[in-house]
Amino acid sequence: MSSVLHITNGDFFTDRLKKLHWKGDIITWREMLCEGKTLTSVGSESFWKARFDFLHKNYRISKSSFIEKTLKEYRSLCNHKQQDEIVLWFEYDLFCQINMLAVISWLKTHRKYAQVSLVCSGKEDNTDRLFTLDQLSDEQLSALYQKKITLTQDDIEYADYVWQLYCSDNPMRLENLTDFDQYQFHYLSDAIKMHLQRFPSIRNGLNHMENTILKLAVQEKPSNKKEFLRALLQNQNWLGFGNSQYNRAILRLKPLFSSFNPVRLSNKGKDILAEKTSYYSGLQDHEVYLGGALKYSYLYNTDTDRILKL
Numbered sequence: 001m002s003s004v005l006h007i008t009n010g011d012f013f014t015d016r017l018k019k020l021h022w023k024g025d026i027i028t029w030r031e032m033l034c035e036g037k038t039l040t041s042v043g044s045e046s047f048w049k050a051r052f053d054f055l056h057k058n059y060r061i062s063k064s065s066f067i068e069k070t071l072k073e074y075r076s077l078c079n080h081k082q083q084d085e086i087v088l089w090f091e092y093d094l095f096c097q098i099n100m101l102a103v104i105s106w107l108k109t110h111r112k113y114a115q116v117s118l119v120c121s122g123k124e125d126n127t128d129r130l131f132t133l134d135q136l137s138d139e140q141l142s143a144l145y146q147k148k149i150t151l152t153q154d155d156i157e158y159a160d161y162v163w164q165l166y167c168s169d170n171p172m173r174l175e176n177l178t179d180f181d182q183y184q185f186h187y188l189s190d191a192i193k194m195h196l197q198r199f200p201s202i203r204n205g206l207n208h209m210e211n212t213i214l215k216l217a218v219q220e221k222p223s224n225k226k227e228f229l230r231a232l233l234q235n236q237n238w239l240g241f242g243n244s245q246y247n248r249a250i251l252r253l254k255p256l257f258s259s260f261n262p263v264r265l266s267n268k269g270k271d272i273l274a275e276k277t278s279y280y281s282g283l284q285d286h287e288v289y290l291g292g293a294l295k296y297s298y299l300y301n302t303d304t305d306r307i308l309k310l
Helices: 011-020 045-059 063-079 094-110 138-146 153-166 188-196 208-220 225-234 243-252 267-273
Strands: 004-008 025-028 085-091 115-121 257-260 263-265 289-291 298-301 306-309
Touching: 004 011, 011 025, 011 138, 025 063, 045 063, 045 243, 085 094, 094 115, 094 153, 094 188, 115 138, 153 188, 208 225, 208 243, 208 263, 208 267, 225 243, 225 263, 257 267, 263 267
Parallel strands: 004 025, 004 085, 085 115
Antiparallel strands: 257 263, 298 306
């Protein structure tokens, strides 16, 4: 067995990495822990039960598919016990950063003596553009790999601490974190800010992403839903979501649209976007979790960038 283990952020990049023929075995972390309830004990029976319950209910993931795609790959990770170095491949966005925290938390418990390195794409040139791993050329990937960050024990402890806070029932503890700069996670601070903006706004009951969905419907005037999804994927900033997440969000907001072909808001949708009224009661659901916190037990104050408990 190789002395290097690569843990990637998804199947697409795993296939890319295999073609580069670098030394080391490759494991894919197939999860989306930025959505649904999470427990601190990554990899435990209760952890996977909570994850399957969420994915089955919200994305109709079958038990056989969950076992085949997620649990089998996790068991393969468990069986890789001898590597001297573990290299994590993640990106700047919220989707990746939360998965990264969970993986590091697992490594802290189960691979105490391995050297853990991080390759994280984001700001790769002199522009403001942020890059995913898949957007980089082979030469850029190689250069990024050469500059990989070796995580210290303090870095690992901190990532585990942030994961514990993410899984807690009180997101206000996350907003009080101010010491990101002391650790080697260059994109974590912005990802956590984006996470906090996923709680409903005090102004109209929609969170940042939901408001963006309504704004783009007005600004872009998409001729159909496919065009609408394309616009959302191009304008999502730090989320890192895919079609499935946006389709689910649009379904929740369906009463605020009069049409999807072309895409147009209803009068109610226009009033909510203009903050003339709130849609909090229309979305409120006591089973929706962001990490360990109930989404609709808190509000986000856009004036102060602070979380309020209801």
